[in-house]
Amino acid sequence: MIELINISKKYGDQNTVYALTNITLSFPDKGLVSIIGKSGSGKSTLLNILSGIIFPTDGNYLIDGKDTKTFNSDTWNQVRNNYFGYVFQDHNLIDYLTVYENLKLIETLSANDEPLDQEINRILTKLDIKDLLNKKVSNLSGGEQQRVAIARALLKKSKIILADEPTGSLDLENSINIFEILKEISKDVLVILITHDIEFAEKYSDFTVKLDYGKLKTSTLPIKDLSNHKTSFTVTSSKIKLKQLVQTSLKINKTFKFKSFFMMFFMLMTLSSLMFTLAFNLFEESPFLYHANKGTSNQQIYISNNEMNLVIPDTYDDLDFSAFTNLSFNKVYVEQLDTTLMSLFNVNSLQKIFRTIEVRNDLLDDEIIITDYQATMLRENNITLIDSYENLIDTFIILGDYSFKIKDVMLTNFNEDFSTQFQDRLLTTYDVLKMNQNTFVKLVDHLNNDIEMTTDLGLVNFVNRVSLVDIDESSFIGSLDLLPNEVILTVPMLILITNGTFEVPADMEPYLDTSFDLTYVKNGNEVTENFTIKAIIFKDNHAIFFESNFFETEIKPDTLDLDLLQYTYTFSEYDLNSFIEFHQYIKSIGLEFTSYIAFDAMRATVFVTGLNTFLIIFTNVSFILLIAMLFFFIKSSVNDHLYNIGILKSLGFLNKHIMLIFSFMNLMIIGITYMLSTIIFLINVNLINTYYKEELEMNINLINLDFTLFLYTGLTVLLIGGLISFISLERIKKIEILKLLKN
Numbered sequence: 247m248i249e250l251i252n253i254s255k256k257y258g259d260q261n262t263v264y265a266l267t268n269i270t271l272s273f274p275d276k277g278l279v280s281i282i283g284k285s286g287s288g289k290s291t292l293l294n295i296l297s298g299i300i301f302p303t304d305g306n307y308l309i310d311g312k313d314t315k316t317f318n319s320d321t322w323n324q325v326r327n328n329y330f331g332y333v334f335q336d337h338n339l340i341d342y343l344t345v346y347e348n349l350k351l352i353e354t355l356s357a358n359d360e361p362l363d364q365e366i367n368r369i370l371t372k373l374d375i376k377d378l379l380n381k382k383v384s385n386l387s388g389g390e391q392q393r394v395a396i397a398r399a400l401l402k403k404s405k406i407i408l409a410d411e412p413t414g415s416l417d418l419e420n421s422i423n424i425f426e427i428l429k430e431i432s433k434d435v436l437v438i439l440i441t442h443d444i445e446f447a448e449k450y451s452d453f454t455v456k457l458d459y460g461k462l463k464t465s466t467l468p469i470k471d472l473s474n475h476k477t478s479f480t481v482t483s484s485k486i487k488l489k490q491l492v493q494t495s496l497k498i499n500k501t502f503k504f505k506s507f508f509m510m511f512f513m514l515m516t517l518s519s520l521m522f523t524l525a526f527n528l529f530e531e532s533p534f535l536y537h538a539n540k541g542t543s544n545q546q547i548y549i550s551n552n553e554m555n556l557v558i559p560d561t562y563d564d565l566d567f568s569a570f571t572n573l574s575f576n577k578v579y580v581e582q583l584d585t586t587l588m589s590l591f592n593v594n595s596l597q598k599i600f601r602t603i604e605v606r607n608d609l610l611d612d613e614i615i616i617t618d619y620q621a622t623m624l625r626e627n628n629i630t631l632i633d634s635y636e637n638l639i640d641t642f643i644i645l646g647d648y649s650f651k652i653k654d655v656m657l658t659n660f661n662e663d664f665s666t667q668f669q670d671r672l673l674t675t676y677d678v679l680k681m682n683q684n685t686f687v688k689l690v691d692h693l694n695n696d697i698e699m700t701t702d703l704g705l706v707n708f709v710n711r712v713s714l715v716d717i718d719e720s721s722f723i724g725s726l727d728l729l730p731n732e733v734i735l736t737v738p739m740l741i742l743i744t745n746g747t748f749e750v751p752a753d754m755e756p757y758l759d760t761s762f763d764l765t766y767v768k769n770g771n772e773v774t775e776n777f778t779i780k781a782i783i784f785k786d787n788h789a790i791f792f793e794s795n796f797f798e799t800e801i802k803p804d805t806l807d808l809d810l811l812q813y814t815y816t817f818s819e820y821d822l823n824s825f826i827e828f829h830q831y832i833k834s835i836g837l838e839f840t841s842y843i844a845f846d847a848m849r850a851t852v853f854v855t856g857l858n859t860f861l862i863i864f865t866n867v868s869f870i871l872l873i874a875m876l877f878f879f880i881k882s883s884v885n886d887h888l889y890n891i892g893i894l895k896s897l898g899f900l901n902k903h904i905m906l907i908f909s910f911m912n913l914m915i916i917g918i919t920y921m922l923s924t925i926i927f928l929i930n931v932n933l934i935n936t937y938y939k940e941e942l943e944m945n946i947n948l949i950n951l952d953f954t955l956f957l958y959t960g961l962t963v964l965l966i967g968g969l970i971s972f973i974s975l976e977r978i979k980k981i982e983i984l985k986l987l988k989n
Contacts (some may be wrong), residue, residue, distance in 0.1 A: 247436060248273045248296065248406070249470075253305035255291055255460075265291040266460045268305070272470040275405075277452035278432035279467065281440045288460040289440045290335065290410055296438065297330050297408050298322040299896060299983040312479030319979045320900050324481040327355050327898025331399035333409035335440075337391040338893050338987055340498065341384040345375070345394050347497050348383060352401045354490045355898055362401060369397045372427060374420070388415040396424060400431065402897075407431060409439035413446070425450045491906050498890055499911035509879040510919050516872045517923035518930075521959055523865040525931070525949050532826040570828050576606045578678070599623040600679045601672070605686045612688075613653040615680035619660040619672075648688070656680075697802065702765040703742050707789040710797045717783070723751050724758045724781030730800075734781040734791035742788060754782050764790075768801070775800075876967050880912050884974045885989075891978060892986030901979050909971040916967040920960055 255266040266288045273279060281289045294300045295307065298314065307314045309325060317325065326332075339348050346366065353362045370376040373393045383391060392415045399407055407428065413421035421443070428437050429450045441447050447454055456464045599620050609615065616624075621638055624630045632638050635655040642649050660676040681689070695710035711728055726734065735743070740754060743762050748754050757779055765774045783791070792801055884891075887908060894904055928951070935947040978986070 247275045247310060249306075249308040250295075251306040251308070253292075253295060253302045253307060255288075255295065255300070256303045264460050266295070266302070266457075269457075269462050271455065271462070271465060271467055273436060273438065273467065274453075276432060276434060276436050278429055278437045278439070278450055279453045279455060280447035280451040281438065281455045281457065282442070282444060282447055283457035283463070285442075286459075287457040289457055291460075292457065293408050293410055293438065293440055294984055296406075297332050297896070298325060299332075299987075301982070310479035311477030320902075321481070323895060323898055323900045325898075326896060327402075327900075328481045329405045330898075331402040331404035331407045332896055333392075333395050333399045333407070333412045333439075334896075334987075335410040335414060336987070337388075337395045338896065339383045339391055339394060339398075340890055340893060342382060342500070343497060344380050344382055345370075345386075346379050348394065349398055349401055350497075351494065351894070351897060352398060354494050355402070365401060366397075369400050373397055374423070389417065389420060392416060393420070393424070396427075398897075400427070405435055407435060407437045407439075409437065411440050411442065413441065413443065421446065491903060492910060495907045495910045495914075498887070498894075498907060506879070506883065506915075509875065509882065510915065513872070513875045513879060513916070513919045514923050514926070516868060516875050517920060517959070517963065518926045520865065520868040520872055521923060521927040521955070522930070523868055524955055524959065525927075525951075527862060527865055529949070532829045570824070570831075576604050578602060578604045599677055602674070602678045603686060603689070604678055604680045605683055606680055607682060609653060609680065609682040609685070610651075611682060611684045612648070612650055613681065614650045614685070615654045615656055616652060617656045617658050617660070617676055617678060619658060619676035620679065621655050622660075650681075650685075695797070699801075700767045704788070706739065706766075707787060708766075708797070708801050709789050709791045710794055711791050712794050714783070714791060722781050722783040723755060724779075726781055728780055728791075728793035728796075730793050730796040731775065731777055732780045732793060733777045734783055735779055736783055736785040736787055736789045738786060738788050739790055740779075740782055751782075751784075758782070872963070873966060873970075876916065876963070877970050879915075880967065880970045881974055883912055883915075884908060884971075884978070888978070888981075888986050888989035891975075892983050892989070895983050895986065901975075905972065905975045908975060909968060912971045913964055913967055916963060917960075920963055924956060 250269050250271045253266055253269040254264060256262050256264045269292065281292060283289050291300070295302050298317070301314075309329065314322075314325075349366050350362070356362065366379075367376060370379060373396060375390060375393050375397070378386060378390055378394070383394065386394065392412065396409070396412055399409070409428065412428070413424050416424060425446050428439065431437060432452065453466045454464070455462070455467060616638075618635055621630075621635055624643065625633065630638065630641070630643055632641060635657070638652050638655050640651065640653075642651050656678075658676050695713045697708050698705055699708045711726070711734070714726060714734075717726070722734070724734070728734070737748070737754070740746070740757060741748070744757060746753075746757075759778060759780070761776050761778045763774060763776050765772055767773070777790075891904055891908070894907070899907075931949045931951065934949060939947075
């Protein structure tokens with residue numbers, strides 16, 4: 247069956263030591279062969295060569311006529327499965343598994359689909375260790391472990407049993423029992439064992455081989471003609487079911503060391519970071535703004551030269567948007583500090599309203615659309631007494647000398663805490679008054695005759711005399727006809743100038759035709775003029791009325807600070823492609839969106855796009871770090887199992903089976919880590935999206951979850967993990983089993 251021809255085994259290159267020298271033996275198909283000799287005589291080396299655990303340096307080793315020099319690693323694994331059952335001197339059991347689990351590994355290799363439980367019980371009973379079935383190997387004595395190793399070899403039903411001192415750890419009674427069992431088995435198969443017990447060897451052996459310092463001293467084996475032999479070598483490949491491989495993987499990998507948890511933790515953090523960086527890198531500003539704006543009630547967006555500057559420079563006046571036929575545009579104007587509607591609307595000086603005006607073409611003359619915030623301000627200043635927003639619609643309000651019809655009240659859901667965020671939104675959302683071009687021109691004409699100016703007496707309304715029309719004679723004292731440097735004062739203005747108190751109009755008459763000095767700021771320069779009081783009008787605001795020519799030439803600023811705030815546009819056909827095209831266009835000319843969602847979405851987009859460079863770098867770093875984590879984790883896992891891999895190879899597991907057993911567990915751990923990372927990612931994404939929704943009142947997700955992100959990340963991680971696992975285990979194929987078993 248097996249033949250050795252001039253087998254030698256040497257160790258070392260410079261200081262060469264021969265463990266075996268020119269050993270030639272021919273073993274029968276059955277019988278019990280004892281190999282004896284002193285320690286260091288080469289007995290274990292010979293047995294290891296027979297099992298293919300190590301390979302000879304010189305000579306030929308034939309199994310059923312087939313020279314083993316032609317065997318590759320997988321062929322040797324098949325030979326060990328088909329031909330050999332090995333009882334190691336060091337037992338070589340997986341110590342954290344139970345006796346039953348160690349023996350069930352043989353069932354994985356069995357060609358028979360029938361469970362081996364009955365056979366396991368029979369053999370363990372014969373070896374008197376049935377009560378150890380469910381005990382961990384680590385809790386057994388050396389003698390008990392030896393008998394388990396013998397049981398494993400017997401369970402394989404191999405053609406050849408190799409046993410390295412099978413009774414070395416046993417007492418006399420158990421030693422006799424083992425020899426008798428092996429003797430019984432040798433009637434059908436070949437048993438080759440190493441023993442130091444000469445008495446047992448002589449009693450039970452059919453043949454003996456004695457070695458001395460690596461050389462064959464004596465042999466009772468029959469001498470055969472080794473020059474002429476027939477080849478009858480055949481091996482069958484084990485067809486292990488996937489279920490068995492998975493079960494074996496779960497058994498062998500059921501211990502988890504602290505460093506594995508440590509590596510998993512870092513992989514968890516690295517994977518989560520990678521997902522975040524990928525999610526932010528995939529962020530697209532235009533679609534985000536599209537969906538954010540689409541969530542608003544009026545689907546309207548402002549255009550400005552940047553997200554925080556509300557006024558478009560003069561160079562952007564009269565922009566041509568004619569190419570975008572599905573968009574409608576309106577101009578928006580904002581009231582600056584030097585101009586006010588206070589005198590017109592007569593509201594509390596601490597809270598201005600109507601500071602932003604949007605000119606649109608779908609309103610009639612003198613029709614206006616106000617916001618819920620403006621309606622609240624009108625009610626608080628007693629300009630209207632109607633409490634309900636709905637009831638305000640189609641009613642008229644008197645503002646100064648003008649009557650306006652409220653066409654609609656737009657709900658902005660304003661927050662009345664007057665926070666910084668609230669103040670930011672006043673000019674773009676809460677305090678926007680809508681009217682048509684004719685009404686706007688009328689309003690501007692009024693503003694041209696009513697200007698809030700900074701004086702040495704504080705803020706004062708300077709008014710053109712022409713605005714006083716159809717005034718009742720009982721509403722003033724003095725003369726309304728003015729010459730340059732002659733003025734009309736309101737009662738509060740007279741009190742401010744004279745520091746006097748007046749109970750009746752007669753008390754004011756002494757001040758008619760008197761003069762006073764007034765210092766005011768015009769175009770950034772201080773101007774001091776002397777004015778004569780010609781009339782006192784019974785109004786309750788701080789205002790001075792000037793002669794028309796003097797007002798136009800000396801008082802009115804060179805330019806009126808009612809500046810073009812922004813353009814607004816509304817989609818008539820609201821689609822993503824149009825939005826993206828238009829957004830790219832306005833960005834190309836240096837403009838930006840500043841919509842109702844400006845201080846929400848724009849801040850978010852600025853934050854994300856500002857991180858873009860950093861995120862690209864961090865993505866690469868995270869990816870490299872992930873590969874490093876996977877490499878160290880898998881390499882560490884494989885190194886931790888070198889001993890177990892050696893055991894499996896000695897039992898006859900094929901390399902592909904070993905690859906699947908350990909790759910499955912590594913990939914399963916990576917998969918679990920990936921799922922945990924995904925959960926952490928989703929929780930944090932939800933927190934970020936919730937923040938932008940609740941704190942910034944934005945009904946849109948900053949990070950939109952895309953299934954392809956998870957698919958891409960998961961497949962990449964598993965692919966890299968599988969590749970690293972393959973490379974690590976492929977390297978082990980070239981390592982001798984004996985070296986693996988010494989780990």
